[in-house]
Amino acid sequence: MAVTMRDVAIVARVSPKTVSNVVNDHPNVHPDTRARVQRAIAELGYRPNHSARGLRSGRTGVIGLAVPELKQAYFAELADAVIAAAAKRGLSVIVGQLGGDREHEIELLTHGLPQTDGLLFSPEQLGSEDRDLLADVDFPLVMLGEWIFGGPTDHVTMHNVTAARSAVEHLISLGRRRIAVIGAHPEDETRQLGPSNLRIQGYREALAAAGIEHDPRLERVVAPWHPDDGAEAARELIRSGLEFDAVFALTDALALGALRALGEAGRVVPDDVAVIGFDNIAISHLANPSLSSVDPGRAEIAEMAVGMLVERIEWGTGSSRPARLHKAAFDVIVRESSGGTTVTAPTEPADAAQALNG
Amino acid sequence: MAVTMRDVAIVARVSPKTVSNVVNDHPNVHPDTRARVQRAIAELGYRPNHSARGLRSGRTGVIGLAVPELKQAYFAELADAVIAAAAKRGLSVIVGQLGGDREHEIELLTHGLPQTDGLLFSPEQLGSEDRDLLADVDFPLVMLGEWIFGGPTDHVTMHNVTAARSAVEHLISLGRRRIAVIGAHPEDETRQLGPSNLRIQGYREALAAAGIEHDPRLERVVAPWHPDDGAEAARELIRSGLEFDAVFALTDALALGALRALGEAGRVVPDDVAVIGFDNIAISHLANPSLSSVDPGRAEIAEMAVGMLVERIEWGTGSSRPARLHKAAFDVIVRESSGGTTVTAPTEPADAAQALNG
DNA sequence: GCGCCGGATTACCACGTAGTAAATCTCCTG
DNA sequence: CAGGAGATTTACTACGTGGTAATCCGGCGC
Known part of the structure; x- marks a missing residue:
C-alpha cells in the first residue's frame, strides 16, 4: 500500500493533521516541525492521494x-x-x-x-x-x-468575420478580383452562426469594401468540412469554367486539397491562382507551395x-x-501560396464581430 | 451537494450498500429491488462519485x-x-x-x-x-x-525494420536503384535502437537483398526529426550533385519537406524521383502529389x-x-508520390525484428 | 504569580463508496 | 413444522484527506 500522511506523521512524530498542514502550506506551522515533516516526506517518498483529496475537497485537479x-x-x-x-x-x-x-x-x-x-x-x-x-x-x-x-x-x-475579411483583403491587395471560396455551408436558419457562414460574411465584406462584384457561383459548398472534399470542390470549380484568380479556403485542410486540385489542372500557385487557408495548422508551411493561412490565435x-x-x-x-x-487576436500568415511578405493584423475591436452574436 | 448513494437508498427504502450492489451489477440482488433502486437513481439523477470510488477501490478509471x-x-x-x-x-x-x-x-x-x-x-x-x-x-x-x-x-x-524494408522494396520494384534516405541519425552507441536506426537497417537490408550497392552518401542526417529540416536535407542532397531516383523519408513530415524541396528544384515526383514516407499521417494523402507512406498500424x-x-x-x-x-501489422500505402497500386504487406513473424531487441 | 493571548498542534470527524461478515429472508426437504 | 441451504440484505468499517474546534504551551502584562 502507498505511503499515507499517517505514515509520514509517525516518522516525523507529529499528527497526521500537521502533515496535512505542511503539505498544504498552511501558516502557523513551526519551521522546525515543517522541516522535520518534509524530511519524513522525502524519506518515505510520500505522494498525496488525489482520490482522497478529491473526496474531501470536492476538487480533482x-x-x-x-x-x-x-x-x-x-x-x-x-x-x-x-x-x-x-x-x-x-x-x-x-x-x-x-x-x-x-x-x-x-x-x-x-x-x-x-x-x-x-x-x-x-x-x-x-x-x-x-x-x-x-x-x-x-x-x-x-x-x-x-x-x-x-x-x-x-x-x-x-475573430471569424474580421480574420476572414483580412485574409480576403490580403488577396485583393495582390490585385486579385475573382476570388473563390471553398467550404461554404448551405445557408441554414439554425446554423447561420457557424464558422463557415461567419467567414463567408468576412469574405463578402472584404469584396464589398473593395467594390468588387460578388459572384455567388464562386462560393463553393463543402459541408461538412471533410478535408478530402476540398480537392473535389476545387475540381468542380475548375470544371465549371468560371474565371478565378484566387481561392480562399475556409480551413487549411480544404486549402491543401485545393492546392492538389489546382496542381492537377496545371494552374500555378500563386501565379495563376493565389491561395489562402484558415487555421494555420502546423503542416501548412510544409505544403508545396507553402500555404498562406489565418492564424486564429x-x-x-x-x-x-x-x-x-x-x-x-x-x-x-x-x-x-x-x-x-x-x-x-489573429494573424494573417503570408507564405508562398499567396507570395508576399508576412503581414500581421492587429486585433480588431471586439464590437464589430460581437454584433453578430446576439 | 450532489446526490449520493445514501440519498438513493432512502428513496428506494434499502440500505446504501444495496444501492452500491445495484450500481456495480452484483449478483444476488432481487430483480424487484434492483428495479426499485434503478428507478430511484433515475429519479434523483444519481451519479457515482469517482473520487470516493477511487479512494475505496484504489482505481480511478x-x-x-x-x-x-x-x-x-x-x-x-x-x-x-x-x-x-x-x-x-x-x-x-x-x-x-x-x-x-x-x-x-x-x-x-x-x-x-x-x-x-x-x-x-x-x-x-x-x-x-x-x-x-x-x-x-x-x-x-x-x-x-x-x-x-x-x-x-x-x-x-x-515493425520498423521490416516495414522500412518493405517501403524500400516497393521503391526498388519501381525500378529505382539510387534511393536516398532522409532522417538518418548519427550512429550512437546508446541510441542504436532508435526508430531512425531501425528504419535505416530495413533500408540497407532491402538494398542488400536486391543486390544494390549501398552508398552512404545517400543517407542524409536529420537529427532530431524536426520536420522543417526535411526540406533542408533534401536541398542539400540536391546540391550535393549525387544522382538519386527515389527518396525514403523516415517520417511523413520529413517527406513533405522533401516534396517541397524537390518541387523547388524542378524534379518531378514521381517521374524523376519517387518518394515514400513513414507514419501515414492523415494529411499525407492531401499532399501534392499525394504521399506514399508506411502505415504503422x-x-x-x-x-x-x-x-x-x-x-x-x-x-x-x-x-x-x-x-x-x-x-x-503494417501496410505500405502507395499513392502518387511513388505512383502505383496499393500493396498490403502481411505481418512478418515477430522473430525477425525481435532479434534486434535483446 | 496568575491569567490571558495567540501561535502551534492535535483529536475528531465526515466526505461517498465498497469489502467483510453477519443478519435476515425464502423456499425446500424430510 | 423444524432444519437448513442459499439468496438477499444489512451493519459496520476503512480508504486518505482536510475542516472544525479543542487543547497545549510559552511569554507577556499586571
Missing part, C-alpha cells in the same frame, strides 16, 4: 477537454495548447472525443466528464438552437468554437479558456457571474 | 498517455486511437505532454501521472541506457515507441497497448508476469 476528433490537426493543436495552459496551473486534462455525434454532445452537457472539475467543450453538432441546453449545466463550463453564441456560458473563440484561446474555467471553478457554480465572450 | 507533443500529427493520431480504445473499455485518458524534456520523462517514470491507474508512455529522450529506470516502476506501465527495448515492461511498437498499437495496460491494472502490480512485446 483535472479538467476535461471535449473535441470532435483529435486526429484533425486543428483540434490536436488546440489540445496541445490547452494541455500546456492547464499544466501551468497544475491541472491535468482528460481529453474526450465525441466523434461528431450529436447524442454524445448533448449527453456531455447534461453530465460533464466524470472525474473533472470543469469542461472545455468544442462542439460540432450543436448549434445556437441548442442554446437552452446550456442553461441547465450545473458544472463549470467554457465553450470553444463558433457553433453556439449568446448562450449563458463563458465562450472563447476567434490558438495559444491565446487556450490560455483564456483555461483561465476562465479556473475562475468558474474557484468561484463555485453557485455564483452566477455574467457570461463572458473572448475572441483571440 | 483513468489512464495516462504521455507523449512529447500533441501537435505532432503522429502523436495526435496515436492519442486519437488510444482515447478511442480506452473509451471502449470505459476508461478516460489524461494526456500529458513532456515536450521532449528528459527530466520530465524521468520524473514521470518515477511517479507516474497523478489520478491514473496506469500509464502509456511514448518517450523521446530516453534510450536503452535508461532501461534500469523501468525496473523500479511501481505502477502499471506500457511503453510505446522504439527508444527502449528489452526492458522489464510491456512494450507495443511497430496505429489502431492496432493503441488497441494492444490499452489492452495490455488494462491487464496489468487488473492483475495488480504485485504479480510480475513476464514483459510482452507486441508489434503491430
Whole structure:
C-alpha cells in the first residue's frame, strides 16, 4: 500500500493533521516541525492521494477537454495548447472525443466528464438552437468554437468575420478580383452562426469594401468540412469554367486539397491562382507551395479558456457571474501560396464581430 | 451537494450498500429491488462519485498517455486511437505532454501521472541506457515507441525494420536503384535502437537483398526529426550533385519537406524521383502529389497497448508476469508520390525484428 | 504569580463508496 | 413444522484527506 500522511506523521512524530498542514502550506506551522515533516516526506517518498483529496475537497485537479476528433490537426493543436495552459496551473486534462455525434454532445452537457472539475467543450453538432441546453449545466463550463453564441456560458473563440475579411483583403491587395471560396455551408436558419457562414460574411465584406462584384457561383459548398472534399470542390470549380484568380479556403485542410486540385489542372500557385487557408495548422508551411493561412490565435484561446474555467471553478457554480465572450487576436500568415511578405493584423475591436452574436 | 448513494437508498427504502450492489451489477440482488433502486437513481439523477470510488477501490478509471507533443500529427493520431480504445473499455485518458524534456520523462517514470491507474508512455529522450529506470516502476506501465527495448515492461511498437524494408522494396520494384534516405541519425552507441536506426537497417537490408550497392552518401542526417529540416536535407542532397531516383523519408513530415524541396528544384515526383514516407499521417494523402507512406498500424498499437495496460491494472502490480512485446501489422500505402497500386504487406513473424531487441 | 493571548498542534470527524461478515429472508426437504 | 441451504440484505468499517474546534504551551502584562 502507498505511503499515507499517517505514515509520514509517525516518522516525523507529529499528527497526521500537521502533515496535512505542511503539505498544504498552511501558516502557523513551526519551521522546525515543517522541516522535520518534509524530511519524513522525502524519506518515505510520500505522494498525496488525489482520490482522497478529491473526496474531501470536492476538487480533482483535472479538467476535461471535449473535441470532435483529435486526429484533425486543428483540434490536436488546440489540445496541445490547452494541455500546456492547464499544466501551468497544475491541472491535468482528460481529453474526450465525441466523434461528431450529436447524442454524445448533448449527453456531455447534461453530465460533464466524470472525474473533472470543469469542461472545455468544442462542439460540432450543436448549434445556437441548442442554446437552452446550456442553461441547465450545473458544472463549470467554457465553450470553444463558433457553433453556439449568446448562450449563458463563458465562450472563447476567434475573430471569424474580421480574420476572414483580412485574409480576403490580403488577396485583393495582390490585385486579385475573382476570388473563390471553398467550404461554404448551405445557408441554414439554425446554423447561420457557424464558422463557415461567419467567414463567408468576412469574405463578402472584404469584396464589398473593395467594390468588387460578388459572384455567388464562386462560393463553393463543402459541408461538412471533410478535408478530402476540398480537392473535389476545387475540381468542380475548375470544371465549371468560371474565371478565378484566387481561392480562399475556409480551413487549411480544404486549402491543401485545393492546392492538389489546382496542381492537377496545371494552374500555378500563386501565379495563376493565389491561395489562402484558415487555421494555420502546423503542416501548412510544409505544403508545396507553402500555404498562406489565418492564424486564429490558438495559444491565446487556450490560455483564456483555461483561465476562465479556473475562475468558474474557484468561484463555485453557485455564483452566477455574467457570461463572458473572448475572441483571440489573429494573424494573417503570408507564405508562398499567396507570395508576399508576412503581414500581421492587429486585433480588431471586439464590437464589430460581437454584433453578430446576439 | 450532489446526490449520493445514501440519498438513493432512502428513496428506494434499502440500505446504501444495496444501492452500491445495484450500481456495480452484483449478483444476488432481487430483480424487484434492483428495479426499485434503478428507478430511484433515475429519479434523483444519481451519479457515482469517482473520487470516493477511487479512494475505496484504489482505481480511478483513468489512464495516462504521455507523449512529447500533441501537435505532432503522429502523436495526435496515436492519442486519437488510444482515447478511442480506452473509451471502449470505459476508461478516460489524461494526456500529458513532456515536450521532449528528459527530466520530465524521468520524473514521470518515477511517479507516474497523478489520478491514473496506469500509464502509456511514448518517450523521446530516453534510450536503452535508461532501461534500469523501468525496473523500479511501481505502477502499471506500457511503453510505446522504439527508444527502449528489452526492458522489464510491456512494450507495443511497430515493425520498423521490416516495414522500412518493405517501403524500400516497393521503391526498388519501381525500378529505382539510387534511393536516398532522409532522417538518418548519427550512429550512437546508446541510441542504436532508435526508430531512425531501425528504419535505416530495413533500408540497407532491402538494398542488400536486391543486390544494390549501398552508398552512404545517400543517407542524409536529420537529427532530431524536426520536420522543417526535411526540406533542408533534401536541398542539400540536391546540391550535393549525387544522382538519386527515389527518396525514403523516415517520417511523413520529413517527406513533405522533401516534396517541397524537390518541387523547388524542378524534379518531378514521381517521374524523376519517387518518394515514400513513414507514419501515414492523415494529411499525407492531401499532399501534392499525394504521399506514399508506411502505415504503422496505429489502431492496432493503441488497441494492444490499452489492452495490455488494462491487464496489468487488473492483475495488480504485485504479480510480475513476464514483459510482452507486441508489434503491430503494417501496410505500405502507395499513392502518387511513388505512383502505383496499393500493396498490403502481411505481418512478418515477430522473430525477425525481435532479434534486434535483446 | 496568575491569567490571558495567540501561535502551534492535535483529536475528531465526515466526505461517498465498497469489502467483510453477519443478519435476515425464502423456499425446500424430510 | 423444524432444519437448513442459499439468496438477499444489512451493519459496520476503512480508504486518505482536510475542516472544525479543542487543547497545549510559552511569554507577556499586571
